[in-house]
Amino acid sequence: MDLSIGEVADRAGLAPSALRFYEKEGLIHSDRTEGGQRRYHRDVLRLIAFIRAAQRVGLTLDDIRDALRTLPERKVPTAADWARLSKSWRPLLDRRIEEMQRLRDRLDSCIGCGCLSLKTCALSNPQDVAASQGPGARWLIVDDD
Amino acid sequence: MDLSIGEVADRAGLAPSALRFYEKEGLIHSDRTEGGQRRYHRDVLRLIAFIRAAQRVGLTLDDIRDALRTLPERKVPTAADWARLSKSWRPLLDRRIEEMQRLRDRLDSCIGCGCLSLKTCALSNPQDVAASQGPGARWLIVDDD
DNA sequence: GTAAGAGCTAAAGTTCACTTTAAGTCAAGG
DNA sequence: CCTTGACTTAAAGTGAACTTTAGCTCTTAC
DSSP states (O other): OOOOOHHHHHEEEHHHHHHHHHHHHHHOOOEOOOSOOOEBBHHHHHHHHHHHHHHTOOOOOHHHHHHTTTTTTTTTHHHHHHHHHHHHHHHHHHHHHHHHHHHHHHHHHHHHHOOOOOOOOOTTHHHHHHHHEEEEEEGGGGGOO | OOOOOHHHHHHHHHHHHHHHHHHHHOOOEEEOOTTTEEEEEEEHHHHHHHHHHHTTOOOHHHHHHHHHHOTTTTOOOOHHHHHHHHHHHHHHHHHHHHHHHHHHHHHHHHHHTOOOTTTOOOTTTTHHHHSOOSSSSSSOOOOOO
């Protein structure tokens, strides 16, 4: 009752080529038939769901492979294993949400006050704050004083 | 009192090569010195802030170029112009925030109940919901019934 | 006036996450 | 048995967003 690559692709909503790619990258695993075709355990669907979720949160496949390495090898992960993994994403998720909300609030306040041309507006003068901080998206994640 | 490419790069927190790239892509504009070097109006810093913000929300540079085309040509955009642009991002931003929150809640509930191996759990059986919906990240954005 | 560092261009290179291609093999229904 | 559609591989291609390289030129401080 194992799944072929096409069945997994259909159910998971991605292309067979993506599954082969994930396997080459060490993210998922398959058994083979006598003739060399892939056969997947149903558990791979949950694994793929986790991979896609992690990607949505902003993790690279490298990050995800590292995280999956913390799952017990050679046995099917338990609910507790998955829970531990989910939990480790929580802070990242919180940060992403907070950042989006800050951006939204900032856009809102600037729309509301029409201040975009004024010196005092955070949006209109991001560079003065940004210049002093490392690389990356600086002005958006600046803490309000 | 115009800015050189290096000054803009420093203040905006990106590389000079990125500024040249943005210019080639039609996102920003520069004047030139007699000798052919770029000189930027201070306004470019705000424009760059907008571009980076839009990227954070998930827009491609193509999307952003299109959005910027709605700004009045040949004159410095007003506060109202920027406000209109910001406003158009609001729905996208809201959707992204909602999606992140849904993912967080779902992970939380699955951690809390330890249900990951059960048939009733949304996280453990994403494929049954996902299969019926188009391509993309489906299970994460499925509405709760 | 000159040296050093900042800037110029065009073209090629990089990384990520896949997809496409080409040439062939496997599996399952009739 | 055989046809058809799904599957196999390795390697090359894709697109987004830049960066790097090479070989110059410009600007500025001394």
